[in-house]
Amino acid sequence: MQHGLTIGTRGSPLALYQAHLVQRLLAETSGRPAQDFPVRILKTSGDRLKGHLRDFGGKGLFTKELEEALMSGDIDIAVHSMKDVPTVGQESLEISAILPREDPRDAFISKKYAKLDDLPEGALVGSASIRRRAQLSAMRPDIQYCLLRGNVGTRLQKLSDEVCDATFLACAGLKRLEQEDAITEAISTERMLPAPAQGAIGIEIRKSDEAAKGLIRPLNCKASELCITAERAFLRALDGSCRTPIAALAVWDGKLMNFKGEVVAKDGSARFGNEDTAAVSNSIEAYDLGYGLGQTVRKAAGQHIDWDE
Numbered sequence: 001m002q003h004g005l006t007i008g009t010r011g012s013p014l015a016l017y018q019a020h021l022v023q024r025l026l027a028e029t030s031g032r033p034a035q036d037f038p039v040r041i042l043k044t045s046g047d048r049l050k051g052h053l054r055d056f057g058g059k060g061l062f063t064k065e066l067e068e069a070l071m072s073g074d075i076d077i078a079v080h081s082m083k084d085v086p087t088v089g090q091e092s093l094e095i096s097a098i099l100p101r102e103d104p105r106d107a108f109i110s111k112k113y114a115k116l117d118d119l120p121e122g123a124l125v126g127s128a129s130i131r132r133r134a135q136l137s138a139m140r141p142d143i144q145y146c147l148l149r150g151n152v153g154t155r156l157q158k159l160s161d162e163v164c165d166a167t168f169l170a171c172a173g174l175k176r177l178e179q180e181d182a183i184t185e186a187i188s189t190e191r192m193l194p195a196p197a198q199g200a201i202g203i204e205i206r207k208s209d210e211a212a213k214g215l216i217r218p219l220n221c222k223a224s225e226l227c228i229t230a231e232r233a234f235l236r237a238l239d240g241s242c243r244t245p246i247a248a249l250a251v252w253d254g255k256l257m258n259f260k261g262e263v264v265a266k267d268g269s270a271r272f273g274n275e276d277t278a279a280v281s282n283s284i285e286a287y288d289l290g291y292g293l294g295q296t297v298r299k300a301a302g303q304h305i306d307w308d309e
């Protein structure tokens with residue numbers, strides 16, 4: 001193949017890190033120079049918005065422009081945080097590889113309190129994530145919330161400026177950006193089940209682009225692919241809107257997949273979860289496990305949850 005492949009990404013520090021990681025991996029596996037995989041930065045609607053993302057419709061805010069650039073041929077490869085990718089995709093595109101997953105846990109971050117349990121009555125937590133708010137409200141109905149958006153650096157600065165007592169971020173992003181020191185406490189997944197696909201990077205291409213497929217497929221991590229497939233199937237069975245607090249985590253040991261998923265009322269007043277362990281050897285079985293549990297949880301939650309569709 002003569003031509004290089006252009007990698008499209010958002011411009012946030014985390015997105016850029018992830019795009020350059022893919023560039024480096026492609027250069028390594030193909031034996032070609034990194035310049036053959038130039039990185040192009042695109043602004044997405046999610047980068048332009050302030051306030052609650054759900055007020056803008058939620059779906060695909062961080063991925064829509066990248067997918068349009070893929071379809072028009074402006075870029076050949078889109079690098080995404082899989083957590084931000086809608087479960088229903090474009091017909092002409094496909095996620096060809098999932099990189100080995102980083103730590104899926106949520107991080108509690110505070111300058112004043114050493115751990116989540118030290119937060120005093122009525123503490124103010126800055127978070128725009130409806131899932132984290134709902135899960136925390138279920139444990140601690142006294143906690144108050146304010147919005148805290150922006151990239152990792154901005155949020156840490158706002159914490160130093162004492163606009164709130166604490167916040168939450170994905171451990172994965174902090175670790176990738178070598179800001180692990182900012183993690184005050186990594187919250188166990190037993191206490192706070194992560195967002196579906198948290199910590200996973202996915203690489204999207206045009207289905208018809210065989211050259212790109214040949215280069216990208218070797219980067220796929222089977223365990224991560226199966227887990228992310230199951231978690232996204234759970235999400236798809238429940239809701240695609242991004243406006244209902246949904247969490248899921250799959251762990252695969254090469255034979256068995258353990259799957260936990262839940263949906264939580266926005267104010268934390270109700271939560272419906274399910275767990276199962278089953279033999280899984282391919283993505284169809286992974287999908288079926290996640291989707292089936294999603295349907296069960298949806299039935300159990302029924303009218304008790306505001307689905308906001």
Ligand SMILES: NCc1[nH]cc(CCC(=O)O)c1CC(=O)O
Pocket residue numbers: 081082083084168169170171172173197198199200201
């Ligand atoms: N919605 C923003 C977003 N998308 C992916 C990550 C973190 C990295 C990851 O989960 O892979 C974040 C920020 C956060 O939740 O801390």
